[in-house]
Amino acid sequence: MTGTYEAIVIGAGQNGLTCAGYLATAGLKILLLERYHAIGGMTLTEEVTGPGYWSDLHASGYQLANLSPVPVDFALHEHGLELIEPGLPYAHAFPGGRMIAVSRDLDQTIASIARISTADAATCRRLFMRYQAAQDRIVGDMFAPPVSLAARAAAFQTDPGGFDAYRFSLQSARSWCDEQFESAEVTCLFASFAAFVGAAPDDAGGAEMAWLFASVLQAAGNKYVKGGMNNVTRALASFLVAHGGEIRTSAGVERILVTNGKATGVRLESGEEIRTSGPVISATDPRQLVERLLGPEAAGTELVANMQRYEWGDSAFIIFAALDGAVEYAAGPEPGTAAHVHLTPAGIGAIGQAFLECRGGVLPAAPVIVAWNDSAIDPSRVPAGKHLKKFVVLGVPYEIAGDATGRIAARAWEAAKDDYADYLIDLIAAHYLPDLKARLIVRVAHSPRDLERTLSSAVRGTILHGAMSPFQMGSQRPIPELGEYRTPVPNVYLCDSGTHPGPGVAMASGHNAARLICADLGARFPGRAR
Structure with missing residues (x-):
């Protein structure tokens, strides 16, 4: 030795x-x-x-x-x-040019949501303020060893509001969003955050994760690390x-x-x-x-x-795109100032369908996509005059058994990944970033197998351990x-x-x-x- x-x-x-x-x-x-x-x-x-x-x-x-x-x-x-503070922590863009912009300024966030629904805007103000009131407790729980299951169960039983907290901890994103919101767009804004931690709309526990991630980023920000x-x-x-x-x-x-x-x-x-x-x-x-x-x-x-x-959860698929110039979202310039932008149809049913396809071994036709505005926020990451984006697809099968796009015949990732990346680039250009293909210099796709090969802890191409x-x-x-x-x-x-x-x-x-x-x-x- x-x-x-x-x-x-x-x-x-x-x-x-x-x-x-x-x-x-x-x-x-x-x-x-x-x-x-x-x-x-x-x-x-x-x-x-x-x-x-x-x-x-x-x-x-x-x-x-x-x-x-x-x-x-x-x-x-x-x-x-x-660290670099972007103009917006995050945004959500929908086909047809509609969008929601979330700012660290709560009033600006509520004004953006009110363009979709005044009732949902009022609800979101209450939900974001609820997080702010609970932040010290939540952060304290994160940065301490976990309490035992028995102690947690006892707190649910004895604390005022304990049953509501217990219910919320197990509630699905769909169930909770149905209770909270009237609009499909605001529902998707939160449900897409459940997808960040691998929770489909009907998975137990997705509601709390959706609320927590959306609220943390609104309150504390979503900064870029320079370089x-x-x-x-x-x-x-x-x-x-x-x-x-x-x-x-x-x-x-x-x-x-x-x-x-x-x-x-x-x-x-x-x-x-x-x-x-x-x-x-x-x-x-x-x-x-x-x-x-x-x-x-x-x-x-x-x-x-x-x-x-x-259980490891659903695999991820990533597209890295080098561009010869800036690209603007169909929703206008505002989403381009956000750290990241969720790209989904306006309906939680579409998110649910994408997860259903993924978990059935099928390449999803309209998955949850997170677009990172890398060079728009941090120009040091690219040569002068060039741009860079990253598209993270949340929820693809590790083993391909079928295809919902109608374009991919291969059933092994090495043969399928470029065709799937091309399909997704076409989808993004058609609905969210019209100039993407015209500006594209090169794109590189990392399948779940690639993610796992690069880092052994990305088991089955997952990113959550x-x-x-x-x-x-x-x-x-x-x-x-x-x-x-x-x-x-x-x-x-x-x-x-x-x-x-x-x-x-x-x-x-x-x-x-x-x-x-x-x-x-x-x-x-x-x-x-x-």
């Missing part, structure tokens, strides 16, 4: 780097190991469409991070992090190194070494073994930790079997046996987005796991524990 460290962290994404940063600040000698050739995980930024065109491969938008204590604790602005999301993790890495931590890339871990029921180190895919006198923390997806890094010998066959039931189903949230995430960042091996922990509070670049799981590990070690947590 080579080298002795006081903690080893596996995976250099936002959560692994955050956990390592706190433990290094607490005085531990840290080694962070990353399988890929660069740090970043879900925040990778690369030249996908050509030299000088910098695209975020997976995560886009500095959203939940606006609520996080980590950027302040680590002074990330001193380590190269620069790409990778600069979040580069700033985290800079902080870690400044506090004595060591980072190695192209250093995939093959196995966590366990002796007498305790982790003693790791073996790399190269065969090199590295010792630790303290904890091993996994920031990979939970399946890799249980099945590959620990295996049944250390994790136990029952835990491996339970982990195999873990596991579906956000009610039984995979809180202390049940990823599964009850692992729901508090601990594993059956006493000094092995997990801190990826497959733990509470889940996906999104918030650095929350890394923060929460570090807080718990410090407590287990009898060390003072160096952050601002809420």
Whole structure:
């Protein structure tokens, strides 16, 4: 074995780097190991469409991070992090030129919604203000280890309004939107946010996720990271190194070494073994930790079997588009000032149909598409005079069994992805961005298989580290046996987005796991524990 460290962290994404940063600040000698050739995980930024065109491969938008204590604790602005505030956090465009623009100015947001429905505008004001009143509690819950299922159930039973909160936590987006809104457009505005966390209109739990994401972005913003999301993790890495931590890339871990029921180190895919006198923390997806890094010998066959039931959710499909000039939305110039724009027909039934097709193995004809206005908000990402967009399709099958577009004959992603990308470009140009095809220099499509090949934690081409189903949230995430960042091996922990509070670049799981590990070690947590 080579080298002795006081903690080893596996995976250099936002959560692994955050956990390592706190433990290094607490005085531990840290080694962070990353399988890929660069740090970043879900925040990778690369030249996908050509030299000088910098695209975020997976995560886009500095959203939940606006609520996080980590950027302040680590002074990330001193380590190269620069943020850009777009004119609008988000917008929703519909065929025919109708749109809703959501601003951080609540009155401006309500005025935009009122163009669709004055009744829905009043409802949205109440819903957004409801979030503002609850924000401190919600943020406090995010940046702390989860309460037990029993404690949560007791609170539902005893707190005033507990039953309504329980009902809301399980309500589908369609059920809730039917109660709240009269217009198809405002219904879609919220229902599309449920799709952000993989919830179809009729999935349990979609209502709360829809309200929460729509409200957080309206209140806290949806900023761009100058130069790409990778600069979040580069700033985290800079902080870690400044506090004595060591980072190695192209250093995939093959196995966590366990002796007498305790982790003693790791073996790399190269065969090199590295010792630790303290904890091993996994920031990979939970399946890799249980099945590959620990295996049944250390994790136990029952835990491996339970982990195999873990649900991953729907796959994603991404199109990166390099353009020779700006393109305006059919709805006018306003959506072009937003960080991202939802593109859907005006009806929750269309969203439901897209998920029905996806889950039946069929390529959806009109999926939920999120258009990111990359270069319009951050010109540093492109050569002078050029532009760049990213289109994220939320919900495609991992295995193709059929096609709802009528244009794709292939049933393997390698053969189908370019035809499907061409179909989607035609769809977007026909209904939302009329000049898109005329301005297109090159487009590159990443299928679910491509996403998984680039980053092993994007299991089945998903971007959430596991579906956000009610039984995979809180202390049940990823599964009850692992729901508090601990594993059956006493000094092995997990801190990826497959733990509470889940996906999104918030650095929350890394923060929460570090807080718990410090407590287990009898060390003072160096952050601002809420």
